Amino acid sequence: MVISGWFVVLLLAGGVPIVLTNDPAWLGYWLAFVIVVTIVDLLFAASPRRVRLSRDVPVRVRLGETTAATLVVENTGRRTIRGVVRDAWQPSAGASPTRAPVVIPAGERVAIRTALTPTRRGERRSAHVTVRAYGPFRLAARQATIAAPSAIRVLPPFNSRKHLPSRLARLRELDGRTSVLIRGQGTEFDSLREYVRGDDVRSIDWRATARRNDPQGGHRLMVRTWRPERDRRVVIVIDSGRTSAARIAGEPRIDTAFESALLLAALATRAGDRVDLVIFDRRIRARVQGASGPELLSRMVDAMAPVDAELIEPDWAAVPGVVRSVTSQHALVVIATSIESPGSSRGLLSVLPQLTRRHTVVVSSVTDPDVLEASRDRSRRDEVYLASAAERALLDQSRVAAAIRQLGGEVVTGSPADLPPALADRYIALKAAGRL
């Protein structure tokens, strides 16, 4: 049972007879009157239990975008429901409005649209629906909560897709190049064409030149062109352990790792490489294998959506096995983790040789722009101490990075905004160098 503001107003209206008659007994009369009227109102209110609910909820939405969820309430009772319906979404689902005034005649149904603008990634749920049905006088209402579980999957935003066109353009530039600089193990013979000035003379194919029968007479030189290798493997391993929960510039490290993984995957799948994704801490939290093209990205965001960093230490010793289970060929293994201090990176460093023996390994890590900022600002006493702590942090990072390089890995670091394009650039550079 619920009372409304009108109930309070009706109570207060009792002041009029009390003042006019100047008789204390009127307080009792009035209270009795109000109670009787309220009971009558309740008796005539529709039952909030006799409803049938159905939902129409989008399966997924990208973080930052707005979508609409529809709740259909059908009145199966005999009276008209006049009241308010609350669809109980989680606060982070960003539902608005959360309460909808409705009038549902008996046997009819009403659709209630709720705009959802989620504020966090993952599964956002609505647990139940609460119906409040007022009586004809709107003094009191009957209220019932009905279990109506529903969920919407909020996908990572993939803000870094803005970097994709420029990176794709650079990737296309790699095609058809003859420069010896990019000629190597990983490049494949593409085609023969006529020599133009500026081509590397070492790429002239003398046999092809000899074979070519020019109708106009004379000899045109033929050169071989090369294109970057295709159908290489890219394995992205994202660490969802303890250190990935830390926030840099308001964004957890794991979200930045997702952004860079998505950009890299979008780029690599266009370049004809096969991309596999593993999110791992002590167990495999999510895995995308064998997808390509647009399907790859949609499966990746789907897999990433519900994963949050857990406060446990990742089991690095299992990572080589995980990579082996994905591919036995030579692959580009991208490990998205954090390299903060030699202590916390010991696990990674201990398994790195196993990976670098077979694969090209790139370790990508987010750096904190605040640290760099702090190391520069030294005007006050406490700032000098802070600067020294920042320098110490930077030194630790550089020591870990140096250790990774010594073990044959590569390191890509950058602030949350810079890391995805930096990783994409590194991929293009590796591809150009034929090291995939």
Add this chain to the structure above:
Amino acid sequence: MTLTMRSDLDTTVVTPTIRKAGRAVRFWIISGGTALIIAVIAIAITGIAGAAGRPLSPTDPHPTGSKAIAQVLRAQGVTVTSVDTVRSARDAAADPASTTIFLVDDDGYLGSSSLRELARLTDNLVVMTPDFDTLDTLAPEIALAGNVSGLLSADCGLRPVQQAGQVTGTGSGFRLIGTDADATQCLSSGNDIHSIIQLARDGKHVTVVGTRDAFTNQFVQDRGNAALALGLLGQTRNLVWMLPSIDEAAAEGYPSIAELTPGWVSTLMALLVIAVIAAGFWRGRRFGPLVVENLPVVVRASETMHGRARLYEKASARLHALDALRMGTIDRLGALCGLPTVASVDDVIRAVSRDTGRQVPDIASLLRDAEPGGERDFIALSDALLDLERATAAATRPSRAAAGGTMDSTTHAHQPPPTATNTKQGE
């Protein structure tokens, strides 16, 4: 992304029906009701007896009450009327000559006009341990004289006192300060202090009594206490036992707020209180249960850095902090001078000296040897490190320094260490 999922939900109502809710709380209702009934019975048995508890009350059987005296007086044919207001005292006192009024006003509820009215009602007013205001109104010739204890012996012509002989004197003492009235002073405790003083004026007697304990149930049987009490109070056929209530105090002096306001105000206030409670229910009623939200952990990555900085500061680890700054600076200086990362400090010192033209010992002191003596030294050394980096950057990039001036040199003077950015090593 417009793919939606349509689902019909089976309507499981979470809110229990009234019947179900009643069944759930039935145990508590029954046990609560049983406890209430037991409490009511218990109070009915014991509580009423203990309800009265006013000292010197004619209905109070407790040690501090005076029911014994009242009972004995009644048995001897004296009409004892217990009153609490001046109005009921007026009703009870028929004839001033045949009425004795016994006034016990410990809390000073009665004002001067009420006291004067009481005095008018009787020829024989007995006042038990009056306070200053009461004395001032009824017997201005008598002054308070502190507390009295011990046994007191009869020493005057007052009949009840003589009959009593010896009484418990615990209570108050008084002293006669005026001379114009006919006064009898009894039960002296020395130093001109008396426990009973009777004033006679125009045929009216006012007896001020200080022997309080002698009138209580506890002590009334001791010595001549009973004789004193019965003698003082049993002189007439009619005894009005006055124990003023708090209403009497309100009746005194200025009119109360209740008298000044119209009658409906208190009723309206009650209505307002009920309305406020109703409004609380209106606003406080929850619209269904809360939804659980699992909040993510919020850890700022730079927290360890800040913690370490505070640790350095707290421990005044100046040398340690300075070494961190120096190592960063040496790394950057080495990069600026084009030295490999494996270059030793001495190499860096020599290269910087060559590029900037500064003396080797100075640079060596700054980069390696100097120990900060205090905070001032520490900050000065940190500034000197920045200055050296700036100078080296300016010296190693003469073209840009010349073109852009010193302004430009500051922008690239403090480059991040080479490993913190996207390096091109290994390509």
